[in-house]
Amino acid sequence: MSSVRCVALCRFFFQGDQTIKALDHVDLEIDEREFVCLSGPSGSGKTTLLNAIGGLDKPTSGEVWVAGKRIDTLGKSELANMRLHQIGFVFQAYNLIPVLTARENIEFVMQVQGVDPEQRRRRSMSILGEVGMDDMEDRRPAQLSGGQQQRVAVARAIVSKPAMVLADEPTANLDSVTAEHLMDLFVRLNETHDTTFVISTHDQRVMSYARRLIGMVDGRIVTDEAH
Amino acid sequence: MRVDNITLSLAWRNLWRHPRRTWLTVGAMVFSNILLVFMISLQFGMYRVMYDNSLSLITGHLQVQAEGYIDEPRMRSTVPAAGGLANALRQAMPANNVAVRAMAFALVSSAERSLGVQVVGVQPSYEPDVSNLPGLVKQGRFLKASDERAAVIGSSLSRNLKVGLGDELTLFGSGRDGSFAAGIANVVGIFESGSNDIDRSFMQIPLTEFQEVFFMGDQGHSIVVMTPDLFELEPAMSTIRSIVDADGLVVHDWDELQPGLRQSVQADMASAWFMYAVLIVLVAFSVLNTQLMSVLDRTREFGIVMALGLAPIRLGRLVFLETGIMAGLGLLLGVAAGSAVVSWFGFHGFTYPGLEEMSARFNLPGRIYPSASFASLIWGPSVVFLACLAAAIYPAAKLLRLQPVAAMRAA
Amino acid sequence: MTPMPGAVLFRLAWRNLWRNYRRTIIMLAAITLGVWAMLFMTAVMRGMVDDMVQTAVRSLPGHVQIHHPEYRDDPSIANSMPPPDQMLLDALAQAGVVAWAGRVRVPAVITSERDTRGTTLVGIDPEAETGLSFVSDDIVEGRFLGSPDDKGLVVGRKMIDDLETRLGRRVVVMSQDPDNEIVDRGFRIVGVYEANLENLEEAFVFTGRRYAQSMLNMDESISEIAVLGKSYRDVSDLSHLKQLEGSAREVLPWYELDAYLGTMLSTMDGFVLVWIIVVFLTLSFGLVNTLVMAVFERIREIGLMQALGMRPSMILIQVLLETFLLLAVGLAAGNLLAVVSVAALSDGIDLSIVSEAMQWMGVADVLYPALEIRDLVTTNVVVIVLGLLAGLSPAWRASRYQPVEALTKV
Numbered sequence A: 001m002s003s004v005r006c007v008a009l010c011r012f013f014f015q016g017d018q019t020i021k022a023l024d025h026v027d028l029e030i031d032e033r034e035f036v037c038l039s040g041p042s043g044s045g046k047t048t049l050l051n052a053i054g055g056l057d058k059p060t061s062g063e064v065w066v067a068g069k070r071i072d073t074l075g076k077s078e079l080a081n082m083r084l085h086q087i088g089f090v091f092q093a094y095n096l097i098p099v100l101t102a103r104e105n106i107e108f109v110m111q112v113q114g115v116d117p118e119q120r121r122r123r124s125m126s127i128l129g130e131v132g133m134d135d136m137e138d139r140r141p142a143q144l145s146g147g148q149q150q151r152v153a154v155a156r157a158i159v160s161k162p163a164m165v166l167a168d169e170p171t172a173n174l175d176s177v178t179a180e181h182l183m184d185l186f187v188r189l190n191e192t193h194d195t196t197f198v199i200s201t202h203d204q205r206v207m208s209y210a211r212r213l214i215g216m217v218d219g220r221i222v223t224d225e226a227h
Numbered sequence B: 001m002r003v004d005n006i007t008l009s010l011a012w013r014n015l016w017r018h019p020r021r022t023w024l025t026v027g028a029m030v031f032s033n034i035l036l037v038f039m040i041s042l043q044f045g046m047y048r049v050m051y052d053n054s055l056s057l058i059t060g061h062l063q064v065q066a067e068g069y070i071d072e073p074r075m076r077s078t079v080p081a082a083g084g085l086a087n088a089l090r091q092a093m094p095a096n097n098v099a100v101r102a103m104a105f106a107l108v109s110s111a112e113r114s115l116g117v118q119v120v121g122v123q124p125s126y127e128p129d130v131s132n133l134p135g136l137v138k139q140g141r142f143l144k145a146s147d148e149r150a151a152v153i154g155s156s157l158s159r160n161l162k163v164g165l166g167d168e169l170t171l172f173g174s175g176r177d178g179s180f181a182a183g184i185a186n187v188v189g190i191f192e193s194g195s196n197d198i199d200r201s202f203m204q205i206p207l208t209e210f211q212e213v214f215f216m217g218d219q220g221h222s223i224v225v226m227t228p229d230l231f232e233l234e235p236a237m238s239t240i241r242s243i244v245d246a247d248g249l250v251v252h253d254w255d256e257l258q259p260g261l262r263q264s265v266q267a268d269m270a271s272a273w274f275m276y277a278v279l280i281v282l283v284a285f286s287v288l289n290t291q292l293m294s295v296l297d298r299t300r301e302f303g304i305v306m307a308l309g310l311a312p313i314r315l316g317r318l319v320f321l322e323t324g325i326m327a328g329l330g331l332l333l334g335v336a337a338g339s340a341v342v343s344w345f346g347f348h349g350f351t352y353p354g355l356e357e358m359s360a361r362f363n364l365p366g367r368i369y370p371s372a373s374f375a376s377l378i379w380g381p382s383v384v385f386l387a388c389l390a391a392a393i394y395p396a397a398k399l400l401r402l403q404p405v406a407a408m409r410a411a
Numbered sequence C: 001m002t003p004m005p006g007a008v009l010f011r012l013a014w015r016n017l018w019r020n021y022r023r024t025i026i027m028l029a030a031i032t033l034g035v036w037a038m039l040f041m042t043a044v045m046r047g048m049v050d051d052m053v054q055t056a057v058r059s060l061p062g063h064v065q066i067h068h069p070e071y072r073d074d075p076s077i078a079n080s081m082p083p084p085d086q087m088l089l090d091a092l093a094q095a096g097v098v099a100w101a102g103r104v105r106v107p108a109v110i111t112s113e114r115d116t117r118g119t120t121l122v123g124i125d126p127e128a129e130t131g132l133s134f135v136s137d138d139i140v141e142g143r144f145l146g147s148p149d150d151k152g153l154v155v156g157r158k159m160i161d162d163l164e165t166r167l168g169r170r171v172v173v174m175s176q177d178p179d180n181e182i183v184d185r186g187f188r189i190v191g192v193y194e195a196n197l198e199n200l201e202e203a204f205v206f207t208g209r210r211y212a213q214s215m216l217n218m219d220e221s222i223s224e225i226a227v228l229g230k231s232y233r234d235v236s237d238l239s240h241l242k243q244l245e246g247s248a249r250e251v252l253p254w255y256e257l258d259a260y261l262g263t264m265l266s267t268m269d270g271f272v273l274v275w276i277i278v279v280f281l282t283l284s285f286g287l288v289n290t291l292v293m294a295v296f297e298r299i300r301e302i303g304l305m306q307a308l309g310m311r312p313s314m315i316l317i318q319v320l321l322e323t324f325l326l327l328a329v330g331l332a333a334g335n336l337l338a339v340v341s342v343a344a345l346s347d348g349i350d351l352s353i354v355s356e357a358m359q360w361m362g363v364a365d366v367l368y369p370a371l372e373i374r375d376l377v378t379t380n381v382v383v384i385v386l387g388l389l390a391g392l393s394p395a396w397r398a399s400r401y402q403p404v405e406a407l408t409k410v
Ligand SMILES: Nc1ncnc2c1ncn2[C@@H]1O[C@H](COP(=O)(O)OP(=O)(O)OP(=O)(O)O)[C@@H](O)[C@H]1O
Pocket: A013, A014, A015, A020, A021, A022, A040, A041, A042, A043, A044, A045, A046, A047, A048, A049
């Protein structure tokens, strides 16, 4: 079963008498355990596509299926539930809830899921180790560097073992060494946890990690190749 | 404070960067201003009725009495030659109304009942000028100068004595010298003053009759004076003093005669001002909160303009100006809406469940008509205005201590 | 559906509250002041009305009064009633009745060598009056009456001054008998009482019940029976007396006996509520403002939480929880302040500068604020309920943001 399926997916923005076609009849299928990179010039629709897949945004027309279930017709609460249990998000910046510590941020999703405290703690501690942040569990986001924040965000995205992680330019604010660490982490998680990854990026080095590279221009998929 | 156009338009625009925040703050002012305008007008309206009702029924504005009568109203503490003295006062002060009274307690009996009653001797031709009790006669008529053996009594008293118009009453009491006094009077009128005490225990008879029954000769107990303005008594008092030069006579103003009245107003004012002060401080807090937030929001922006060379004092002025505009809006809208509310109630009257029962005890009507005056409309809102400006001091002062570099680094 | 993760919502709400501590502290100060003012003002008003009612109840009526049906309209000797029969005595012996006394009470005129005054002659059983009315406790000169046969007269301080007489002297009291014959009798003043209201000192003169009955030629008849229950607030303990009402007698609780006081008490309840609401409304503008700002600053975070799978209802609850915490802390401080300030004033507020006005209103010039549990409950409930209502609009807006819009907000 495919992890994601988009059928004739359109997302238009209407500004005055002008229509911006952020997604223009996108057809796309992503299987489980894939490691996909979305690339393309600025404004080509990468973020819009990720948002549509994650149910953050409603498409103008077309269908979006996640894990065999059509989601573009779901209500807000059902979408939230779907994200909670199946999708992990990593954004470019401002990923963390400022009033919670690193560990609390990681446990946040599990807490909302209703995981019991002991298991939460065990899992958050082990994931903190995995992303190399074991000694910073009690720091608040403001006390962490950009790269550290991004690592915590990744830890949070994968800690409850979602079927899929959507990452929107996760390395844009990171130096090359940290970016490489992060990508290594993604790859390892993809292999060990069987998590599907969909990552949008401008970064050549990130693309080099991809097993499938999708190129977008003006809201359309123009290239789609295995790597 | 010198304000140029740029600062003014800057302040104005800043306010509308967060229209909701501004309107909520102005809303707090408008709300409290309406409340203040309404309550203060209501108070003024009530006090006026309170003064009028309590003074015009019995007390009057001034009274000439024997010294000590005010504390211990004894039969023999009299004003000698009271009628003549009253005539002299009438001549000296044509704008004032003057009437003589005498008072005694007596056991009043009808065919069926006997009750202790306050008997008052009045001058039938002058009493209506100093009291509105004669006007409150609901059955029969008030006393006439030509009346003999006539009496006007309160409605409850007539019920308790089981008498009506034309019925005869006998009076027993002690005369001025302490000897036994007795008289007869026919009921010619029954009044309803609205005051329980007066309706239950008050009886008026002609002064001449009173003087005869109680062996008073030409004496009375008080000369009641109604002046044109109850808050301007000094001229009348000094005239009276110059005429009443006899030893042992004194002039009392209404405040001395009815000390509860002014104090009631004061006590009421004190509790009202406690309430107003609370509302005003709460509004000031609201302004403080808004302005502090708006200053903190703009820390970075302020840092930049300071780096460009703007003096901190000008930024402080800007904050005051913004507050002033909000407070001005609150004042205008509050006074406008408050006036509307006041004029509506001024026309229809204001009441609430229970007011009527409670007012009856103080001889007040069951409906209060707020009285709008410039003072009652502007007092409360002005204080709110000033309190709001005062609340801007702290946020403005924070600006004066702002370091441009630190400010620009702020999030 | 996943359950509501209470703990994490609570933690978020609490930490968010202190994020902009200046704003929170200003708002808390406002709530604290508002709540204090609600409670303090109420306590003062309650104290005043309390005193008014207690004074009035002690100045003869008792909590419930039994008298001839016509007596209230025409308090004359003609409207007296026979002494209590066995049925009434049984009813008066039931639990709930703390004390009761039968009295003769008629309008009278009192005359000394010097002057004459109107008053009310009250014939009492001295022992029964203890605790029921004020006289027995407030004798300042001479003695109280010893028995129903006592021939002495107890008068008020003001009355003795008015009449220019003194203890031990004789005065004449005049009234009427049932046939409307004037009866008068000389009395020796054996005691002088003081009351906290000056006009009470003129209103009544007391003698032994039997002596009054013989003077007034009324055999064993009495004018009224005053009954004292446990508390003036709740006279339901005495409701069984109401069943004894008939053509020969009327049974009335104090609040019907004195419409002014009865109305006063119920109007007070209304006033307390109006005052609480007015203060709250004044506060509410700032409250809504604070919450709107708090939400506005966090739009991006709200988007993030939605992206992480938080349902809109959880966002709504989180903001409401934050509102609740803000209110709860403010209420706690306000309640504490009110309790402390009322306790500090437990010796009373001296109002003697306006004592004449207080006399006028029927209250003593020392005022004891009374903070009542039910007012505390009302205040806290009203503030919480209205406060959450005020928080509903910002909370609703917060939960309605589109995740993408929220995430891209700068
Ligand atoms: N809320 C919006 N309103 C109007 N137009 C929008 C909105 N969001 C996106 N767009 C437009 O849709 C198009 C696609 O935007 P999108 O953010 O998906 O691009 P992107 O590929 O992620 O670009 P970048 O690499 O710069 O992040 C752009 O032209 C953008 O201007």
